[in-house]
Amino acid sequence: MLWVKAFHIIFMVTWMAGIFYLPRLFVYHAMNPENDRVGHARFVTMERKLLFGIMTPGAILTIFFGVWLIAGYGGLNYLREMKWLHAKLFLVFLLVVHHGFCWRYYAAFRDGKNVKTHRFFRIFNELPVFILIGTIILVEVKPF
Numbered sequence: 723m724l725w726v727k728a729f730h731i732i733f734m735v736t737w738m739a740g741i742f743y744l745p746r747l748f749v750y751h752a753m754n755p756e757n758d759r760v761g762h763a764r765f766v767t768m769e770r771k772l773l774f775g776i777m778t779p780g781a782i783l784t785i786f787f788g789v790w791l792i793a794g795y796g797g798l799n800y801l802r803e804m805k806w807l808h809a810k811l812f813l814v815f816l817l818v819v820h821h822g823f824c825w826r827y828y829a830a831f832r833d834g835k836n837v838k839t840h841r842f843f844r845i846f847n848e849l850p851v852f853i854l855i856g857t858i859i860l861v862e863v864k865p866f
């Protein structure tokens with residue numbers, strides 16, 4: 723199970739790197755002048771490659787190895803006993819929702835329909851920090 727845990731952590735780091743960087747690209751993209759087609763195309767390419775080449779595979783593999791870990795440690799019995807894991811899974815759910823919003827905002831930028839400001843994306847960019855902090859505390863401290 724140590725190899726499974728190692729891969730779970732590796733892909734979690736990959737996913738989080740994308741979760742932190744993509745909204746930062748949205749900040750810069752929102753600040754890009756509307757008439758700068760070259761800049762727009764460059765941002766869309768960067769965002770697409772990050773979202774589909776790094777972030778989404780990282781998310782899928784993180785969840786895959788996480789489910790494997792739960793199954794390997796006893797499945798539903800383990801899940802019932804570990805109350806901290808319920809909270810962690812809720813935070814993972816929030817991260818998946820955040821990821822879904824990233825898809826939506828990417829599509830809006832790609833299609834030239836973004837209406838959000840760079841300030842909005844600066845705040846959006848900070849939300850996963852709290853999820854990451856909570857997740858690490860739950861996994862390492864296991865407060866309940």
